[in-house]
Amino acid sequence: MWTGVLFALAAGLMWGLVFVAPVMLPACPPALLTTGRYLAFGLLALPLALMDRRALRELKPADWWEAAKLSAIGNFLYYLTLSAAIQRAGAPLPTMIIGTLPVVIAICANHRNRVRDGQLPWLKLLPSLALIAAGLALVNRDELHHLQAGDGDFRRYAEGALLAIAALACWTWYPIRNADWLRAHADRSPRVWATAQGLVTLPMAVVGMAIVGVAHVAAPGVLTPEGYAFPLGAQPLAFVGLMLAIGLLSSWLGTLCWNEASQRLPTSLSGQLIVFETLAALAYAFTWNQRLPPPATLAGIALLLAGVVWALRIKPVKHAA
Numbered sequence: 001m002w003t004g005v006l007f008a009l010a011a012g013l014m015w016g017l018v019f020v021a022p023v024m025l026p027a028c029p030p031a032l033l034t035t036g037r038y039l040a041f042g043l044l045a046l047p048l049a050l051m052d053r054r055a056l057r058e059l060k061p062a063d064w065w066e067a068a069k070l071s072a073i074g075n076f077l078y079y080l081t082l083s084a085a086i087q088r089a090g091a092p093l094p095t096m097i098i099g100t101l102p103v104v105i106a107i108c109a110n111h112r113n114r115v116r117d118g119q120l121p122w123l124k125l126l127p128s129l130a131l132i133a134a135g136l137a138l139v140n141r142d143e144l145h146h147l148q149a150g151d152g153d154f155r156r157y158a159e160g161a162l163l164a165i166a167a168l169a170c171w172t173w174y175p176i177r178n179a180d181w182l183r184a185h186a187d188r189s190p191r192v193w194a195t196a197q198g199l200v201t202l203p204m205a206v207v208g209m210a211i212v213g214v215a216h217v218a219a220p221g222v223l224t225p226e227g228y229a230f231p232l233g234a235q236p237l238a239f240v241g242l243m244l245a246i247g248l249l250s251s252w253l254g255t256l257c258w259n260e261a262s263q264r265l266p267t268s269l270s271g272q273l274i275v276f277e278t279l280a281a282l283a284y285a286f287t288w289n290q291r292l293p294p295p296a297t298l299a300g301i302a303l304l305l306a307g308v309v310w311a312l313r314i315k316p317v318k319h320a321a
Contacts (some may be wrong), residue, residue, distance in 0.1 A: 004264030005273060007257045009067045012276025017246050018079065020096075020283035020288050022086040024242060028233050030084040031223045035208040036231075036239065038075055042202025042245025048195045048252065055192045056199075066181055067193070068200045074174030075201055075251070076208065082167040089160025096136055097164040098299065099278035102308050103132050104172050105271025112176065121317060122147035128311040135303030138296045175271055179262040190259030198252055266316060 012283040021320050022033060049056055059067075106125070182190065209231065215223040216230045224230060232239050282301065286293050293301070 001265065004261045004270065007264070008263040008270055009276050009302075011254045011257035011261060012274065012278075013280050014249045014257065015277040016280025016284050018082070018250045019086065019247055020240055020284045022083045023285060023288055025233070025235065025239060026087065027225070027228075028237050028239060029224045030080055030087060031208070031212045032231065032233070033083045034076060034080040035205050035212055036243040037079060037246050037251065038071075039205035040074075040203045040243040041251035042205050044196025044248050044252055045195050045202065046246075050200055051237060052189070052192045052195055053245070055189055056196060059192075059196060062217075063181070063185075064196070064200060066177075067196045068204075070174060070178055070181075071197050071201045072204060073170050074178070075197070078170035079271035081163045081170065081253060084316065085160040085163035085167060087160075088156040089165065093157070094164035094167070096278070096304075097161065098171070099275065099304055100132060100136065101274045101278075102128055102167065102272035102311065104168065105175060105266045106311060107276065108172055109176055109179075109201060109267035109271055119251060121314065122315045125256055125311060128307040128314075131303045131307030131310060135300035136305065136309065138300035141296055175258070175262065175274075176260070176267055179267045180239050181269065182259055182263045186263060190263055191256050192254055194255040194258050197255060203253075268316065269312070272308050272311050275304065278304065 017039070021037070022028070022030070025033065028036075068321045082094060082098070085097075103125075110122075110125070182188070182193065185193075212223050213230060216228065220228075260269075261273065264274075279301065282293065282297075
């Protein structure tokens with residue numbers, strides 16, 4: 001169990017990096033951030049696949065189809081909506097909306113996988129939900145204060161919130177389905193499954209990059225800003241370096257660590273440990289901006305942690321099939 005918790009912590013530290021990428025490259029459109037990240041992921045998976053070619057050949061067509069679905073929704077659609085949300089509303093709000101993943105996944109998995117993993121008593125989950133809701137209210141109050149003071153565009157803030165909710169839905173679906181496959185194939189290597197997802201991501205990324213390129217020429221301003229230096233932008237070295245870094249660390253290594261955790265822990269428990277991603281993302285964002293979190297954000301983080309710690313103390317009850 002503790003090995004699984006440590007793998008979940010490592011995955012959170014890796015995934016937190018993706019929240020600061022849109023902040024580090026604010027002029028880069030979300031479509032290019034998404035295709036660039038997963039193009040790097042797919043290319044990096046090619047040499048990794050050589051090491052596991054024998055195990056990869058053992059995967060059946062149904063397994064590759066499952067990997068493709070997981071990559072399309074849990075990778076492409078998730079990061080496209082998340083990066084767009086961050087660029088519209090800033091990092092704190094989308095980060096805290098995604099921060100509800102521990103409870104959202106726990107609620108979904110608690111019902112869906114109650115026979116396989118046991119069930120967390122619903123009444124014991126209510127205090128955890130209340131603590132996390134209070135934490136979100138505190139953080140959003142601070143953000144809304146800036147909007148009311150004329151420091152932001154309320155429409156962009158609302159659009160960012162809706163996009164973050166769409167990202168939340170994508171990543172609620174992904175870990176549950178991913179854990180289903182890993183638990184059903186306990187004899188398979190989590191590393192091989194991470195590499196398989198990278199391989200099926202590559203053609204998607206190539207097609208996605210081509211679509212962005214065509215749109216850039218035929219309809220400037222739709223997917224890329226007018227005058228944007230496609231495909232690498234005004235900071236080509238920063239773009240390539242950042243895409244390779246998050247492609248290796250966040251996509252492949254993060255997925256590997258998460259697969260290891262998912263194979264060891266009940267889904268309702270591993271889902272709650274995504275809080276490590278939220279905390280890492282907040283830490284990276286405030287470090288990049290060279291400022292301390294305001295008191296309301298600190299209080300919200302404390303309540304978020306308290307809610308997840310409360311949930312972690314609840315033991316699953318065996319459910320009769």
